[in-house]
Amino acid sequence: MKPSVWIGIDIGTTGVRAVAYQADGQSLCAASQEYPLFTPHSGWAEQDSKEIIGAMENVISDVVTSLTQSGRKAEGVSISSVFHSFLAYDKEGEPTTTLMTWADTRSQDIVREMKKLYPDFLSIYRRTGCPLHPMYPMAKIAWLRKERPEIFKRSSYFGSIKDYAFRVLTGQWVVDRSVASGSGLYNLLSLEWDRELLSYLSISEETLPNVVSTTYSQPLRGEMARRTGLQAGIPVVIGAGDGVLVNVGIGAVRPGDMSATIGTSGAVRMLTDKPCTDEKGRTWCYNLTDNVWVAGGAINNGGLALRWMRDHFNEAEQSVAEKLGIDSYDLMSSYAKKIAPGSEGLIMLPFFTGERAPNWNADARGVLFGLTLQHDKRHMIRATMEGVCYRMNSILHALQEVTGPAREIRVSGSFIRSELWLQILADTLNQEINVPNVNEGAAFGAAVLGFVSAGILKDISSTADFVTVEKTYKPGAPAVKCYQELYDIYNRIYWNLQQEFTDIAAFGKK
CATH class of the missing domain: 3.30.420.40 (ATPase, nucleotide binding domain)
Known part of the structure; x- marks a missing residue:
């Protein structure tokens, strides 16, 4: 049969x-x-x-x-x-x-x-x-x-x-x-x-x-x-x-297994055998089956941010990709790969639709910080990829305080088509990530x-x-050091703009 x-x-x-x-x-x-x-x-x-x-x-x-x-x-x-x-x-x-x-x-x-x-x-x-x-x-x-x-x-x-x-x-x-x-x-x-x-x-x-x-x-x-x-x-x-x-x-269904997904949005999750909440209110907890729960955090802006970058700054690349019969995201990824980790000091806070975990700030707005005359669209593409990974890193830190450290991190979502983005995530998290078959x-x-x-x-x-x-991506020491330094700056940018986020969100509603 x-x-x-x-x-x-x-x-x-x-x-x-x-x-x-x-x-x-x-x-x-x-x-x-x-x-x-x-x-x-x-x-x-x-x-x-x-x-x-x-x-x-x-x-x-x-x-x-x-x-x-x-x-x-x-x-x-x-x-x-x-x-x-x-x-x-x-x-x-x-x-x-x-x-x-x-x-x-x-x-x-x-x-x-x-x-x-x-x-x-x-x-x-x-x-x-x-x-x-x-x-x-x-x-x-x-x-x-x-x-x-x-x-x-x-x-x-x-x-x-x-x-x-x-x-x-x-x-x-x-x-x-x-x-x-x-x-x-x-x-x-x-x-x-x-x-x-x-x-x-x-x-x-x-x-x-x-x-x-x-x-x-x-x-x-x-x-x-x-x-x-x-x-x-x-x-x-x-x-x-x-x-x-x-x-x-x-x-990712065993104790200690964690999933990291970047599709339109993004999320980091771990299975638990009972409802599991955070005393600081940073993570969520949802049901999966009668006896299994999932603790985690989700971001609003994952692939959505890169899609915005494609649609508004890479129209020519879309046309070229169509003529060559390749995916426009693959072409963008090849551009970003030519730029060193850290995008030469350019940081993207990809809050295009507000933000969820771990800070739950619907008034947050997108920020491109550090622009100079030396930056071009290649830097912007890579900075967008890195900015999404900074968001994933913030959830990882909060979640591991609630559930304990991850035994393994498996990845999924449309971003796994980009080897560059996978490597950026491994370097940003400073942990091995595994792509399943x-x-x-x-x-x-x-x-x-x-x-x-x-x-x-x-x-x-x-x-x-x-x-x-199917494949494992391991963090590289030079990139890890770079991202740790920039992640600290990224965090300070976010917390220093709280009132400004509120004010600009209110202005946008007028």
């Missing part, structure tokens, strides 16, 4: 990807589709939820077609979705708002008010595992109630892109514990929606989806079977949030939850048996 095949669906920030997997991690075929992110005002970052669902249907259909042509078929589907999205529905279940993404910080003023209302606001963090920050859906609901009361009154239910996608596929409105734990509304200690926060928001438990295990499944609806080519009735596993599933997908990350992590739900794999730790290290 041929091995079982499941499709892992990864609904991300800028696109959706579907991949057909066997339980040993072998991918058979894949499809992806992008969708736009709308930023109509400063601090806003939203999307069309129906457009995302349409893209999801398309990539599933494409994968099913490829499987059929090879004589295979999917036995189930499991979902990974981006964390911290927010969507409101009317009583018929139709969206009343656009989809607010994690990058949306319009509720920053609400968060300031909450910190005044709750002087011991860290108690909320200790209950929910989520620092008070505008990226969390809890703050977005509060914004909707205050700033758009007419829409708030028309909204009977509040959820995310995950529960919306699961309802489209199965007809049932529920959410997994993982995505719920990333809402800022879920009590990690009592395992229920937090009653104090429900009261603050003036909503009831009935307005939120029931919370289920990340291996919970329901049969695929007949209508969706017809639209995607899947077999009606096959199990659809609700899965988890994309960030925590990365650890599963790259085999399976790099699908969240899509494979979702499929693993499907295999666990079906009894094909024992549990998520099974991926450690077959996801191995």
Whole structure:
């Protein structure tokens, strides 16, 4: 008999990807589709939820077609979705708002008010595992109630892109514990929606989806079977949030294993056997499976910063890359490689969309510090890569204070296509980093939850048996010394600009 095949669906920030997997991690075929992110005002970052669902249907259909042509078929589907999205529905279940993404910080003023209302606001963090920050859906609901009361009154239910996608596929409105734990509304200690926060928001438990295990499944609806080519009735596993599933997908599932991801955003994470919070409130803690939690910190601006650099300063390079048939990022990386570590004194603070961990400052803004006449776009590209790695280093320091030192660091995300960026990260962290032989990350992590739900794999730790290290990057002494010196300067720049960040953010809202 041929091995079982499941499709892992990864609904991300800028696109959706579907991949057909066997339980040993072998991918058979894949499809992806992008969708736009709308930023109509400063601090806003939203999307069309129906457009995302349409893209999801398309990539599933494409994968099913490829499987059929090879004589295979999917036995189930499991979902990974981006964390911290927010969507409101009317009583018929139709969206009343656009989809607010994690990058949306319009509720920053609400968060300031909450910190005044709750002087011991860290108690909320200790209950929910989520620092008070505008990226969390809890703050977005509060914004909707205050700033758009007419829409708030028309909204009977509040959820995310995950529960919306699961309802489209199965007809049932529920959410997994993982995505719920990333809402800022879920009590990690009592395992229920937090009653104090429900009261603050003036909503009831009935307005939120029931919370289920990340291996919970329901049969695929007949209508969706017809639209995607899947077999009606096959199990659809609700899965988890994309960030925590990365650890599963790259085999970082043993005690002391840490993952470092740079995609659109970035994150550093470690698995724990119980909810684990930081007394200083710098890190978050989300659920993965019933008995596994993930402590970590995420940055807003990872590959997003390099994409900004490409789109605004490297248009000619994009044209050249297209003519040569190569990736424009590869060309940019080759430019940056010609510049020595430290970018000849140029430092980028890549706070294009504010910042999350470890300082949780939504007012932070991008800074290019140290510019001289000798600097050109090559320096700017490298400084952007280095600036993102400084952010990752700040999370690593905070997380290791909470969880202890990492036994191993495995990496994932689109940045692994750049050997230069990988080496910069190793040098900045001053630790070895390992590239695994399976790099699908969240899509494979979702499929693993499907295999666990079906009894094909024992549990998520099974991926450690077959996801191995493909290449190791070791820190180099000269670069390490350079980055340690510049990291100190970078930190001082950040802390010296606190009032200026607040003032310029306020000016931008006028």
